[in-house]
Amino acid sequence: WDCKFKTNSPTLSLSLFNKTDRFINNEFVKGVEGKTFETINPHNEKPIVAVHEGTEQDVDIAVKVARDALSGEWKTTTPSERGRLLTRLADFLERDIDTLAAIEALDNGKGFTMAKGDVNASAGCLRYYGGWADKIYGQTIDTDANSLTYTRHEPVGVCGQIIPWNFPLLMFAWKIGPALATGNTIVMKTAEQTPLSALYVAKLIKEAGFPPGVVNVISGFGRTAGAAIAAHMDIDKVAFTGSTLVGRQIMKSAADSNLKKVTLELGGKSPNIILPDANLEEAIEWVNLGIFFNHGQCCCAGSRILVHEAIYDEFLELFKKRAEQNKVGDPFHAETFQGPQVSQIQYDRIMSYIEDGKGAGAKVVTGGDRHGSEGYYIQPTIFADVHGDMKIVKEEIFGPVCTVQKVHSEEEAIQVANATNYGKSPRILRFQLFDVQSLTSTLITGLAAAVHTTNINTAIRVSNAVKAGTVWVNNYNTLHYQMPFGGFKESGLGRELGSYALENYTEVKTVRVHLSKA
Numbered sequence: 261w262d263c264k265f266k267t268n269s270p271t272l273s274l275s276l277f278n279k280t281d282r283f284i285n286n287e288f289v290k291g292v293e294g295k296t297f298e299t300i301n302p303h304n305e306k307p308i309v310a311v312h313e314g315t316e317q318d319v320d321i322a323v324k325v326a327r328d329a330l331s332g333e334w335k336t337t338t339p340s341e342r343g344r345l346l347t348r349l350a351d352f353l354e355r356d357i358d359t360l361a362a363i364e365a366l367d368n369g370k371g372f373t374m375a376k377g378d379v380n381a382s383a384g385c386l387r388y389y390g391g392w393a394d395k396i397y398g399q400t401i402d403t404d405a406n407s408l409t410y411t412r413h414e415p416v417g418v419c420g421q422i423i424p425w426n427f428p429l430l431m432f433a434w435k436i437g438p439a440l441a442t443g444n445t446i447v448m449k450t451a452e453q454t455p456l457s458a459l460y461v462a463k464l465i466k467e468a469g470f471p472p473g474v475v476n477v478i479s480g481f482g483r484t485a486g487a488a489i490a491a492h493m494d495i496d497k498v499a500f501t502g503s504t505l506v507g508r509q510i511m512k513s514a515a516d517s518n519l520k521k522v523t524l525e526l527g528g529k530s531p532n533i534i535l536p537d538a539n540l541e542e543a544i545e546w547v548n549l550g551i552f553f554n555h556g557q558c559c560c561a562g563s564r565i566l567v568h569e570a571i572y573d574e575f576l577e578l579f580k581k582r583a584e585q586n587k588v589g590d591p592f593h594a595e596t597f598q599g600p601q602v603s604q605i606q607y608d609r610i611m612s613y614i615e616d617g618k619g620a621g622a623k624v625v626t627g628g629d630r631h632g633s634e635g636y637y638i639q640p641t642i643f644a645d646v647h648g649d650m651k652i653v654k655e656e657i658f659g660p661v662c663t664v665q666k667v668h669s670e671e672e673a674i675q676v677a678n679a680t681n682y683g684k685s686p687r688i689l690r691f692q693l694f695d696v697q698s699l700t701s702t703l704i705t706g707l708a709a710a711v712h713t714t715n716i717n718t719a720i721r722v723s724n725a726v727k728a729g730t731v732w733v734n735n736y737n738t739l740h741y742q743m744p745f746g747g748f749k750e751s752g753l754g755r756e757l758g759s760y761a762l763e764n765y766t767e768v769k770t771v772r773v774h775l776s777k778a
């Protein structure tokens with residue numbers, strides 16, 4: 261691996277990727293069917309490299325290997341040693357931060373500086389779970405004098421993990437951290453848009469000394485490899501991050517196959533409430549970060565901005581000014597805040613929402629168009645004068661596009677924040693594989709929310725009232741591996757991160773011993 265930086269632009273040798281698709285049993289090997297697919301650089305729309313595609317048969321092989329690994333060396337690896345392996349892996353991520361950040365910026369389009377933040381957060385997450393590995397134990401339960409009852413927290417087994425493209429490395433770390441700390445083995449499917457950073461980490465997993473078969477990585481597509489994981493009869497648990505629509509499919513497949521355990525981290529249309537007593541200058545910074553961070557490609561993006569009428573005009577003026585300062589451009593330019601969207605499909609989808617907003621009569625405060633002429637760049641876009649029936653207010657856009665709605669009171673802000681009862685699931689156009697009309701259920705999201713106020717009573721009142729898995733008070737998008745993250749309602753099932761994530765990866769066994777009389 262070569263990684264030289266010239267004027268902040270990397271020269272990477274991608275030769276490893278030419279030879280690899282799947283990382284199974286600590287070896288890089290070709291896919292069974294011998295197919296490849298290209299991963300595209302969203303900055304210039306050109307292929308970076310072709311990776312081998314893993315399909316159903318590769319999933320089968322990986323599951324067998326992961327099953328065997330459960331009863332091999334991994335079984336006798338002590339909890340403390342598991343912790344040491346995780347912390348060593350974290351060290352390697354930090355050691356190779358420039359390479360990893362460059363891969364991520366190239367493959368996903370996020371700014372190199374932002375990608376470095378992702379590497380650090382991923383290392384932090386792995387180290388955090390490394391710390392947990394030898395602190396996971398059950399209870400002794402005193403029922404009566406003739407019994408000894410205790411619980412054991414055992415690994416669930418073989419865990420299928422399916423991750424998205426918006427934070428390829430970070431999602432990888434969020435998933436493997438708690439699963440490995442608790443002694444499971446993994447079959448991971450990365451997103452087809454961004455397979456590269458996980459392949460590099462696979463190399464580090466081997467270098468760190470994890471036994472063969474503990475972590476297996478498959479580059480492949482959702483409909484083939486992803487679906488095979490969800491439906492597999494010998495996978496004990498599936499963890500998924502992605503769209504609500506696919507989350508539903510996964511849950512159905514889990515139910516139709518072996519009732520594997522399911523955790524889901526899904527979409528949202530998160531409200532960001534600005535009340536009249538907010539520190540407006542600070543609130544604007546958080547609102548800007550809330551929607552435009554990672555080019556709006558965050559499940560928890562603060563895309564519905566609800567502003568009290570008393571400050572609405574002033575807010576719009578300041579927010580417009582702030583959004584226009586966001587530097588959009590080449591991920592490898594040091595000052596870049598916003599790079600390209602991840603793919604042509606995403607670009608088209610976001611632009612179609614923008615056109616829809618314009619057509620529906622929403623006012624474009626700023627943006628509303630493509631940025632430049634090459635790459636999947638979109639201007640930071642703010643819509644105002646919107647109402648609740650508009651598609652841009654109702655559906656998750658997953659891009660640098662937000663709506664600003666006027667509210668007249670705290671009560672109305674809460675009511676609008678919680679009114680995410682939409683006619684159809686958002687993020688559907690992303691696939692164009694499913695029959696939209698056939699979805700009769702309504703999407704009710706609740707991933708995140710924020711309130712900006714300087715009154716502690718208001719802050720607590722509003723945070724108690726909004727239905728969301730995370731509520732930020734006077735900040736936004738500040739995730740931390742110590743804090744649980746996940747959704748209310750149709751935004752998910754279970755929690756990732758923090759000690760809460762460990763529960764997803766252990767089975768509780770109760771042992772009751774009858775004591776014989778002396």
Ligand code: ADP
Binds near residue numbers: 424450480501509687
């Ligand atoms: P996004 O819109 O963020 O791409 P998806 O839900 O389509 O969200 O994708 C997230 C992950 O789920 C990706 O790894 C993708 O390949 C995978 N995926 C997509 N469709 C399916 C499916 N039917 N079964 C299992 N995994 C899938």
